[in-house]
Amino acid sequence: xxxxxxxxxxxxxxxxxxxxxxxxxxxxxxxxxxxxxxxxxxxxxxxxxxxxxxxxxxxxxxxxxxxxxxxxxxxxxxxxxxxxxxxxxxxxxxxxxxxxxxxxxxxxxxxxxxxxxxxxxxxxxxxxxxxxxxxxxxxxxxxxxxxxxxxxxxxxxxxxxxxxxxxxxxxxxxxxxxxxxxxxxxxxxxxxxxxxxxxxxxxxxxxxxxxxxxxxxxxxxxxxxxxxxxxxxxxxxxxxxxxxxxxxxxxxxxxxxxxxxxxxxxxxxxxxxxxxxxxxxxxxxxxxxxxxxxxxxxxxxxxxxxxxxxxxxxxxxxxxxxxxxxxxxxxxxxxxxxxxxxxxxxxxxxxxxxxxxxxxxxxxxxxxxxxxxxxxxxxxxxxxxxxxxxxxxxxxxxxxxxxxxxxxxxxx
Amino acid sequence: xxxxxxxxxxxxxxxxxxxxxxxxxxxxxxxxxxxxxxxxxxxxxxxxxxxxxxxxxxxxxxxxxxxxxxxxxxxxxxxxxxxxxxxxxxxxxxxxxxxxxxxxxxxxxxxxxxxxxxxxxxxxxxxxxxxxxxxxxxxxxxxxxxxxxxxxxxxxxxxxxxxxxxxxxxxxxxxxxxxxxxxxxxxxxxxxxxxxxxxxxxxxxxxxxxxxxxxxxxxxxxxxxxxxxxxxxxxxxxxxxxxxxxxxxxxxxxxxxxxxxxxxxxxxxxxxxxxxxxxxxxxxxxxxxxxxxxxxxxxxxxxxxxxxxxxxxxxxxxxxxxxxxxxxxxxxxxxxxxxxxxxxxxxxxxxxxxxxxxxxxxxxxxxxxxxxxxxxxxxxxxxxxxxxxxxxxxxxxxxxxxxxxxxxxxxxxxxxxxxxxxxxxx
Numbered sequence: 001x002x003x004x005x006x007x008x009x010x011x012x013x014x015x016x017x018x019x020x021x022x023x024x025x026x027x028x029x030x031x032x033x034x035x036x037x038x039x040x041x042x043x044x045x046x047x048x049x050x051x052x053x054x055x056x057x058x059x060x061x062x063x064x065x066x067x068x069x070x071x072x073x074x075x076x077x078x079x080x081x082x083x084x085x086x087x088x089x090x091x092x093x094x095x096x097x098x099x100x101x102x103x104x105x106x107x108x109x110x111x112x113x114x115x116x117x118x119x120x121x122x123x124x125x126x127x128x129x130x131x132x133x134x135x136x137x138x139x140x141x142x143x144x145x146x147x148x149x150x151x152x153x154x155x156x157x158x159x160x161x162x163x164x165x166x167x168x169x170x171x172x173x174x175x176x177x178x179x180x181x182x183x184x185x186x187x188x189x190x191x192x193x194x195x196x197x198x199x200x201x202x203x204x205x206x207x208x209x210x211x212x213x214x215x216x217x218x219x220x221x222x223x224x225x226x227x228x229x230x231x232x233x234x235x236x237x238x239x240x241x242x243x244x245x246x247x248x249x250x251x252x253x254x255x256x257x258x259x260x261x262x263x264x265x266x267x268x269x270x271x272x273x274x275x276x277x278x279x280x281x282x283x284x285x286x287x288x289x290x291x292x293x294x295x296x297x298x299x300x301x302x303x304x305x306x307x308x309x310x311x312x313x314x315x316x317x318x319x320x321x322x323x324x325x326x327x328x329x330x331x332x333x334x335x336x337x338x339x340x341x342x343x344x345x346x347x348x349x350x351x352x353x354x355x356x357x358x359x360x361x362x363x364x365x366x367x368x369x370x371x372x373x374x375x376x377x378x379x380x381x382x383x384x385x386x387x388x389x390x391x392x393x394x395x396x397x398x399x400x401x402x403x404x405x406x407x408x409x410x411x412x
Numbered sequence: 413x414x415x416x417x418x419x420x421x422x423x424x425x426x427x428x429x430x431x432x433x434x435x436x437x438x439x440x441x442x443x444x445x446x447x448x449x450x451x452x453x454x455x456x457x458x459x460x461x462x463x464x465x466x467x468x469x470x471x472x473x474x475x476x477x478x479x480x481x482x483x484x485x486x487x488x489x490x491x492x493x494x495x496x497x498x499x500x501x502x503x504x505x506x507x508x509x510x511x512x513x514x515x516x517x518x519x520x521x522x523x524x525x526x527x528x529x530x531x532x533x534x535x536x537x538x539x540x541x542x543x544x545x546x547x548x549x550x551x552x553x554x555x556x557x558x559x560x561x562x563x564x565x566x567x568x569x570x571x572x573x574x575x576x577x578x579x580x581x582x583x584x585x586x587x588x589x590x591x592x593x594x595x596x597x598x599x600x601x602x603x604x605x606x607x608x609x610x611x612x613x614x615x616x617x618x619x620x621x622x623x624x625x626x627x628x629x630x631x632x633x634x635x636x637x638x639x640x641x642x643x644x645x646x647x648x649x650x651x652x653x654x655x656x657x658x659x660x661x662x663x664x665x666x667x668x669x670x671x672x673x674x675x676x677x678x679x680x681x682x683x684x685x686x687x688x689x690x691x692x693x694x695x696x697x698x699x700x701x702x703x704x705x706x707x708x709x710x711x712x713x714x715x716x717x718x719x720x721x722x723x724x725x726x727x728x729x730x731x732x733x734x735x736x737x738x739x740x741x742x743x744x745x746x747x748x749x750x751x752x753x754x755x756x757x758x759x760x761x762x763x764x765x766x767x768x769x770x771x772x773x774x775x776x777x778x779x780x781x782x783x784x785x786x787x788x789x790x791x792x793x794x795x796x797x798x799x800x801x802x803x804x805x806x807x808x809x810x811x812x813x814x815x816x817x818x819x820x821x822x823x824x825x826x827x828x829x830x831x832x833x834x835x836x837x838x
Contacts, residue, residue, distance in 0.1 A: 093422070
């Protein structure tokens with residue numbers, strides 16, 4: 001049970017404070033309700049590029065990192081298709097430095113030309129390092145484009161292509177800031193060895209006077225229900241054939257999301273999971289195989305991907321996957337198998353909640369979803385899932401018409 | 413009016429009284445040492461068995477890692493699947509890792525399940541059978557994984573730079589080819605297993621919210637095993653650095669980035685320069701605010717990241733600078749690294765920068781001591797390296813007091829471009 005108090009400042013900023021006096025540290029987490037899904041299709045990668053620029057100096061503070069490091073703190077940030085999250089951890093005595101830094105960059109950035117020029121290059125190198133200069137690095141760029149015909153989940157947070165990042169202008173940066181970076185679109189979490197009253201006072205002091213800004217109302221094109229299987233085959237300079245399959249699943253708050261989460265565990269969670277045992281160990285069709293989902297807020301994807309053992313054909317591998325999917329679509333799993341994946345989930349949640357940073361992050365995330373109290377009721381939602389649910393949702397998800405297949409073949 | 417231009421008052425981290433929570437020490441009936449840290453709010457724990465079974469002890473390439481990997485792939489009483497299912501059922505994670513000197517079996521679980529899990533861990537140490545079929549699958553899949561990794565410039569660079577530093581004969585410098593995997597045989601694994609696990613040297617580290625009677629659980633599961641906990645004979649192996657210092661390699665003609673590694677040999681953690689050099693390393697390339705990062709990423713935009721670090725080995729270390737940068741700017745990147753070395757030779761680090769690095773190191777250290785797994789991990793490192801709590805205290809004292817003059821002397825002693833290996837892999 002994670003205890004916290006929630007406040008809303010006059011400018012609309014939501015503030016959540018979680019006290020934990022067993023740690024000497026404090027965490028300040030600022031989540032902005034903007035992700036790659038909010039980008040213009042011709043300017044993808046922008047939310048992430050912007051995240052880099054948030055470290056390029058704010059209106060009153062030329063350098064973000066230095067004062068934080070001087071206070072003994074460290075920080076980082078990440079961008080997903082759904083959101084952008086900034087967090088810093090520092091000795092609790094120096095909490096105010098983090099409040100000062102985070103509030104100033106919510107107030108306004110410095111918008112330096114040099115910072116934009118450098119970070120464009122840095123992000124291009126990040127793009128190359130992770131997605132171009134790695135075998136199979138473009139698999140998910142291709143898969144997203146295949147699976148989503150209209151929804152902006154069709155591109156990755158790094159962007160569709162290098163040129164989108166290279167062409168970003170300072171005006172684009174300013175407009176993006178104005179639209180998304182303001183109290184109305186942010187959630188502040190303060191956690192650790194802090195006193196709630198004092199932390200609230202500091203929140204008012206540093207964030208209270210920032211103009212509220214306009215609440216960004218999202219109106220994204222919704223992905224129509226997929227009505228026919230989609231397939232793509234490509235050849236690339238890679239040593240092994242790979243097979244990637246994906247199916248649309250329910251959005252984050254729907255019951256079907258929780259069921260899909262357990263289905264991925266049954267199929268691909270750990271050494272006793274069905275796909276690993278059948279396809280890697282018994283049939284030896286794959287040298288590695290994963291089954292997971294993206295945890296997206298809107299309707300996301302469940303994926304199975306693996307690399308084939310040399311000499312095995314993609315057709316054989318697909319048939320074998322289909323056999324396993326048929327099984328889970330037609331036969332109820334045993335109560336024991338269901339209990340196994342529930343136990344796993346209980347354990348995952350307990351380990352996640354160990355780190356202060358992770359707790360602060362989860363509070364912000366659940367508040368974004370609508371209500372931070374959901375953090376304490378997640379496990380119940382998993383506990384309520386039945387073997388009938390697994391059967392019902394397996395049929396819905398693994399319906400042929402809902403499937404997307406990428407055959408990523410070696411041209412050697 | 414709120415003053416947003418001045419940093420609020422801070423407590424200087426140099427004033428913190430940093431404290432490493434002590435461990436409790438037990439000895440099991442068979443003489444096995446147990447180190448325990450009881451802390452944390454969540455009902456979870458980590459149990460780690462550390463064996464002297466790293467590749468330092470192998471006679472044939474990759475036998476140590478193969479033995480470690482296959483420990484949980486079948487015992488006299490359970491198949492690989494049944495073993496996995498047992499741990500999965502309790503939501504537990506059983507991992508094993510092989511390092512240069514040591515190899516480990518690690519269990520993470522909900523505290524309430526510990527007693528269901530340790531008896532099976534015991535069988536992995538005494539009853540593993542290494543089925544031929546499991547070995548064949550392992551070899552096939554590892555070879556495929558290796559083939560994919562060999563396409564990556566960073567992977568190739570990491571292997572080669574270690575070979576230049578230590579020599580291929582040395583456990584730190586040795587790497588594996590598909591031919592080595594082909595040569596792995598069950599008999600070598602079984603021999604290694606008996607000698608270094610069943611009858612090996614074992615230390616146990618446990619941390620978290622420990623269940624009542626956990627010491628009895630440990631004694632029942634591990635206190636009767638035939639470990640040989642008297643000090644084993646330690647093979648002496650000396651590094652033999654390469655003569656040639658500079659290397660260029662094209663691994664992928666179409667590569668758009670270059671993996672750059674610049675490295676020199678460095679003494680181990682017992683050397684009087686070691687702790688001070690950690691401070692110098694932070695200034696140079698050890699964190700986001702370091703000189704290498706500020707110059708090569710934040711000013712020039714040549715890379716997504718560049719770091720320097722001291723390798724974490726027991727017998728000896730190496731000082732490494734590592735980055736993946738744009739292919740066309742690899743030479744410029746290397747030049748900037750050497751320029752930064754030169755500046756450290758010629759100019760004293762000013763007080764403001766050095767204070768910042770001290771504060772950063774102490775603040776993050778405070779964070780690193782937060783939580784049972786972090787505390788036990790630090791103790792484990794000290795114990796395996798032969799240190800006591802004094803090492804922690806002296807590390808803190810060094811961070812607080814090392815002078816700019818001392819750091820300049822170290823820069824002159826160690827940061828000499830001619831003494832570094834230099835490798836570029838595209």
